[in-house]
Amino acid sequence: MHGNWRDGNHFELLPEASRFLPAMFEAIEQARASILIELYLMESGRLATALIDALVSSAQRGVTVLLLLDGYGAMGLSRHDRERLQEGGVALRFFNPLGLHSLTRNLTRDHRKLVVVDGRVAFTGGFGAVDEFLDAWYEVAVRIQGPVVADWVRLFCRLWDSPLTRGRGPASLVRGLSTAAHAESGYRGMRGRAIWGQGYRYQAIRHSLHDRVASARQRIWICTPYFAPTFSLRLRLARAARRGVEVRLLLPGKRHDHPGVRYAGQRFYGRLLKAGVHIHEFQPTFIHAKFSLVDDWVSLGSCNFDHWSLHWNLEANQEVSDRRFAGEVALLFEQHFADSHEIEPREWSRRPLLQRLKEWLFGTLDGMLTRLR
Known part of the structure; x- marks a missing residue:
């Protein structure tokens, strides 16, 4: 499964956490309407605390903040941190929490990494909210602007409303975000598409x-x-x-x-x-x-x-x-x-x-x- 190729985008390569983390936090701090975040890894620590602080601050100034985490990859996120998010106004959901069902279902994980702010700017890469990304692991991300951002919004919204996703959050509002994504256009000459897969079914x-x-x-x-x-x-x-x-x-x-x-x-x-x-x-x-x-x-x-x-x-x-x-x-x-x-x-x-x-x-x-x- 994949989105269509779209012209008029701008892509900025952000190698190393020293570049992509400040860029993402700046975008979050400047958010006016919505923040969508989808992560596989989030564990309590310095980076998770900083992210929670930024998300709660955004929610308290009226920004809609939706955080979608993998049910296994976020097992290291403490109860205290989960409560901080929910009490701070962040809508928190988990994809496919581990359970007493089939082994293959437990093996299916959401490994995507995505941050979208106001439907105008997106970030993807291999990052997570764990302290290893601060200095121990080398990672690369890309900053995305242009029409292709709307495809990333739609991808997030489909999973947020998936039957495998559990938690609190405004499903009706998500559908509105999906159809009203107002990604900027007009960038010159940069062609791109969002592309995704779901295990052996869609590659x-x-x-x-x-x-x-x-x-x-x-x-x-x-x-x-x-x-x-x-x-x-x-x-x-x-x-x-x-x-x-x-x-x-x-x-x-x-x-x-x-x-x-x-x-x-x-x-x-x-x-x-x-x-x-x-x-x-x-x-x-x-x-x-x-x-x-x-x-x-x-x-x-x-x-x-x-x-x-x-x-x-x-x-x-x-x-x-x-x-x-x-x-x-x-x-x-x-x-x-x-x-x-x-x-x-x-x-x-x-x-x-x-x-x-x-x-x-x-x-x-x-x-x-x-x-x-």
Whole structure:
């Protein structure tokens, strides 16, 4: 599922929390009518406290504030913080709280990240309201203005009213926001679309990437923190490299919040390297960002190209087709490649037995998860 391509937008790349967090807080503080926020991770701490303060302040000056959190990803948000939000006038809902129903339903999570203010400006990326984003994890976001913002509003509103969403909040008002989103237009030359997916049922993000990879002419650069790609994506990347396209993967190094996922993905390194794919492991910190660059096309948002995201999660990305924006993303990639360790084929072929054992073990577990329905 995806929105239509729309012209007349403006997209601003915001790498690192030191840029996107101040921009989001400034937009929240300047809100006049509505604030819509959808997050997977929100845990009590410094960042969550600052966000709660800003949202309550906005609600108390008459702004409609709707906060939609994943029922599992927000388990670290204390009762005190939940009460502060509700008592402060924030409408709070949770997507798919864990329950005694089917395993597959519990595995379905809302992994999207979205902030929309007044229907005029939106932010998406891989961010969350947990303290790791302040300094321990590297992340990237995009600031969105123009007609495409209305598609993000509609996406939020559909999930807010979903049967899987529980909590308090004005459903009738949300429907009004959905139809009355007044996104600004008139920006020159920046084309984009919102694109989303819902587990194995709707995989528009995956199919869009596959199409771009298959038709790439010059470069395919992908950054993802959880690299356990499907066979079809691995095949397309290898084919692209063999026909002369520069294929580079920017992946986390040893600093990782889920080392098992890293090992599961590393079992594919050998064949990709043999095909001519370049693999770079980021060294300074854990890189949590998810963005892709194929020629002059960019996709940036919540989606990791691992089995979990593609089979279970609700995801959403912003796609941009613009040469200038692609150039900014390419420059960011090049900076990160310089801060990474590139895996050499000969070096990888001599990796120790323990490393190979971990790849097999976690790869087997990853394969088992993909067969759950």
